[in-house]
Amino acid sequence: MSGASVLYDAPGPKTKARNRLYSIVGAVAVVALIAFVIERxxxxxxxxxxxxxxxxxxxxRNNLRDGVLTTLEVFAVAAVLSLALGVLLAVARLSDHKPVRWLATGFVELFRAIPLLITIYVLWVILLANRDALGLSGNGPQFWALVVGLTAYNGSVQAEVLRAGIVAVPRGQAEAAYALGMRKTQVMTTVLIPQAVRAMLPTIISQLVVTLKDTSLGYIITFEELLYTARQMSTNIIVNGSDTYVPVIIVTGVIYVAMCLALSGLATWIERRGRRTKTGVAPATAAPAGDPATAADTGKDPAATP
Amino acid sequence: MNVLLDHLPEFRDGFLGTLAITAASALLALVLGLLIAGFRVSPIPPLRAFGTAWVTVLRNTPLTLLFLVAFFVVPQILFPGTSPFVLATLALGFYTSSFVCEAVRSGISTVPIGQAEAARSLGMTFSQTLRMIVLPQATRTVLPPLSSIFIALTKNSAIAGAFSVTELFNVSKLLSDQGFAIGWIFLWIALAYLVITFAISGLFRVLERRMGVAR
Structure with missing residues (x-):
């Protein structure tokens, strides 16, 4: 039940007429707003x-294409690194060793609390100051400041997401694994993490959308990703004696929204697909009897058979 | 250490600037978010479509791009020469309103169906049901996500500093350009943000306790 439809009754003739009136007024208002913007x-x-x-x-066009490619490059590197860091931090926060746990908690809390922009900016300043010692040239400092900043922040968030997923795995799973004689590492890598990733995949991907959006912070540290390229271009191209901010910003906006929507669409698709396989697979795993976990699962949900 | 003491006025201005822009855009986001959430559950199709489009577009646009729109496109539409503070508030408020809207909408759907049904059977209209029955009860479930949305807003307000609004990031940039050690500046700025975010989560904890119902 979506909740929306319970908020109002099935309309009678009078309400229908009134709703039609409101619809027209609302549509006119929305269209008028858009028309006003376009007119101005x-x-x-x-x-x-x-x-x-x-x-x-x-x-x-080449500039825009290069901008998109650079944005995607930063996104790809930052996404992979942040996922790796996320797994590492999540496991570290659940570690049995107190110092490891404290260190991981401190790292996660620190980088989640500080604005990402400030992390990136500070990294940029540090990298710029030491660029010769680190052997970075050209765009290097900006690129790595952006990537490391995105990794630290998103890695911390992904760690929290994963940790929530690991904690949410039923206790019996870990207990059964220990009872089978598995070691801690084995329980984590073969039992807990796969189930946590599966449950949390939609959230993980929506955080990746945030990562993609945040690559635009490169604009502020003058890294030549899509937004900075677009801005530079629109300042430099003069048509009719004025800069071309508006067309370029509209086109860049459409590109960004399209990229993010594609990624969010993937998250929604995976969420739906995950739901479907869950009901579809359950009876199949029930066949080799003797596994109490699956037997209990299918026993609880006999209607799962498609 | 000396950076803070020698430049106390700058740090104070930055701190107050961050507070001001966070408060202003939080207010804007709250009002707009409630309105758009009302649109999204309303019986009027064009308003529903508008609400959906609003949320989809704003949630999938990088905030930096919104700032560019606010600083280079909005002055063309409205009056040129609007102050950076107002433009930054608009960008932050609009962006955050989409998240507030989604939080409110999911809060609305957690209110037991019987409540809305009872309101309807009493003959209440849609806006009466929403205003007097559903939204007050949704407040409790909306508070926790709202708290994290406002903390995110505080952190996002750093971007305004890059667009020449005086706030904490702006101050750190200024001092770092003057050649002060970035480490100390970073420490103090981070501390200032921590103070604000802790204050927000504390405020919301108080609100949650006030609103909480013993079940």
């Missing part, structure tokens, strides 16, 4: 063909 932008000459003609030039 049009009045400033933002919709002149010359303004949008810039996207016909190969240089502009």
């Amino acid at each position: 932008l049009g009045a400033k000459g933002q919709f002149k063909p010359e303004m949008w003609n810039i996207f016909n030039y190969a240089d502009v």
Whole structure:
């Protein structure tokens, strides 16, 4: 039950008429708002063909493409590193050794509390100061500041997500694994983490969407990702005596929203797919009898057979 | 250590700036978020579509891009020469409103169905049901996510500093450009943010206790 539909009754004739009136008024208001924005932008000459003609030039397109590729590159490296760090920190926070647990907790809490932008900025300043010692050249300091900052922050968040997933795995799973004589590492890697990842996959991917969005912070440390490239380009291209911020920002915005929607779509798809396999697979695992966990599962949910 | 004592006025201005912009955009986000959440559950299709579009677009746009829109596109639409503070508040408030809306909407769906049904059978209209029955009960479940949304907002407000609004990040950038050691600046700025985020989570804990019902 979505909750929305219980909030109002099935409309009678009078309400239907009134709702129709509200619909028209609402639609007119929304359209008027959009029309106002377009009108104002049009009045400033933002919709002149010359303004949008810039996207016909190969240089502009190549710039945008390079920007997208750089953004995706940063995202890919940061995503992989943050997932690795997340697993490491989650396991460390659940460790039996107090110092390890404290260190991991301190790291996670520190980087979750500090604004990501400040982490990235501080890393950038440090890397810039030591660029020769570290052998970084050109874009190196910006790139690594962005990647390390994103990794530290998102790794901490992913660690919390994973930890919640591991804690949520039924106790019996770990107990059964220990009873089978598995070691701590084995229980973690073969029993707990796979189930936690499976349960938390949608949340993990939505955090990856956040990672993707946050790559745009590279703009502030002058790293040439999509946003910075777009900004530089729109400052430099002068049409009709004015810069081309509006068209370039609209196009860049569409690219960003499309990328993030694609990734969120993946999360939704996996969530739905995960639900389906859960009900579909249960009877199949019940066949080799003798495994009490699965037997109990299917016993609880006989309606699971498709 | 000396950085803080020698530049106390700057740090104070930055701290107050962060507080001001967080408070202003939190207020904007709360009002807009409630409104859009109302739109999303309303019986009027165009408003529902508008609410869905609002949330989808704003949640999938990087905040930095929204700041660019606020600073370079909005002045073209409204009046040129709007102060950076107002523009930054708009960007932050709009961005956060989409998250507030989703929190409120999921809060609405946790209110037992019987409540809305009872309200309807008393003859209440949609807005009466929402305003007098459902939203007050949803407040309790909305508070915890709202607390983390506002903490995220505090941290996001750092981006405003890069767009020449005086706040903590702005101050750290200024002092670092003057050549002070970044380590100490970082420490003090981090501490200032911790103070604000702890204050927010403390405030919400008090609110949760006030609103809590012994079941």
